[in-house]
Amino acid sequence: DIQMTQSPSSLSVSVGDRVTITCQASQDISIHLNWYQQRPGKAPSLLIYDVSTLETGVPSRFSGSGSGAVFTFTISGLQPEDIATYYCQQYDSLPYTFGQGTKLDIK
Amino acid sequence: QVQLQESGPGLVKPSDTLSLTCGVSGSSIFNGYYWAWIRQPPGKGLEWIGSIYYTGKTFYNPSLKSRVTLSMETSKKKFSLNLTSVTAADTAFYFCARHTTIGVRLDNWGQGTLVTVSS
Numbered sequence: 001d002i003q004m005t006q007s008p009s010s011l012s013v014s015v016g017d018r019v020t021i022t023c024q025a026s027q028d029i030s031i032h033l034n035w036y037q038q039r040p041g042k043a044p045s046l047l048i049y050d051v052s053t054l055e056t057g058v059p060s061r062f063s064g065s066g067s068g069a070v071f072t073f074t075i076s077g078l079q080p081e082d083i084a085t086y087y088c089q090q091y092d093s094l095p096y097t098f099g100q101g102t103k104l105d106i107k
Numbered sequence: 108q109v110q111l112q113e114s115g116p117g118l119v120k121p122s123d124t125l126s127l128t129c130g131v132s133g134s135s136i137f138n139g140y141y142w143a144w145i146r147q148p149p150g151k152g153l154e155w156i157g158s159i160y161y162t163g164k165t166f167y168n169p170s171l172k173s174r175v176t177l178s179m180e181t182s183k184k185k186f187s188l189n190l191t192s193v194t195a196a197d198t199a200f201y202f203c204a205r206h207t208t209i210g211v212r213l214d215n216w217g218q219g220t221l222v223t224v225s226s
Binding site: 001032034036042043044045046049050055087089091095096097098099100101 | 152153154155166167168169170202204210211212213214216217218219
């Protein structure tokens with residue numbers, strides 16, 4: 001299985017902050033990477049697919065970059081509604097696997 | 108608007124079979140999408156269980172493959188998960204979801220249902 005490792009696992013943030021999360025794959029996954037947001041008590045929701053394409057309706061403060069094995073997810077100007085856990089997911093090969101998550105909380 | 112809704116028992120005894128169903132509305136259940144199950148133990152991360160196409164084609168996570176069966180009732184726009192020989196380790200929130208055939212993005216999710224394995 002491809003292992004997905006996110007860093008950091010948790011992050012204390014303030015409204016307006018620029019937040020960066022890294023996702024590293026255990027092997028080259030090209031651009032086969034998606035990002036999800038999971039608010040407390042809710043199902044995950046798709047934010048970004050194929051590394052950098054925003055899902056319809058997702059605010060432009062969210063962005064993604066990378067290729068191969070190292071990927072970055074950024075929130076430019078954190079809003080209160082962005083407090084959540086974020087997951088990367090690879091679909092380069094079966095089984096599809098997720099990172100362990102990065103939990104944001106208010107500083 | 109696409110909606111998915113999980114249903115099934117919230118409590119299952121050890122060694123029994125966990126059975127859940129997902130109802131789909133607002134989306135064709137045919138061409139273009141796979142239908143998936145993902146689980147999340149309380150306070151932990153996400154694990155993909157398996158996916159099914161309307162033709163009945165399935166693929167499973169090898170870690171669960173010996174115990175998992177996915178099936179689909181296209182006429183009723185429902186798909187189901189059966190997980191046999193459950194243990195406490197199978198206690199989790201179970202989500203159904205839709206994903207694209209190209210790109211495998213899980214673009215619509217059910218709200219999830221907690222299944223507890225306990226005697």
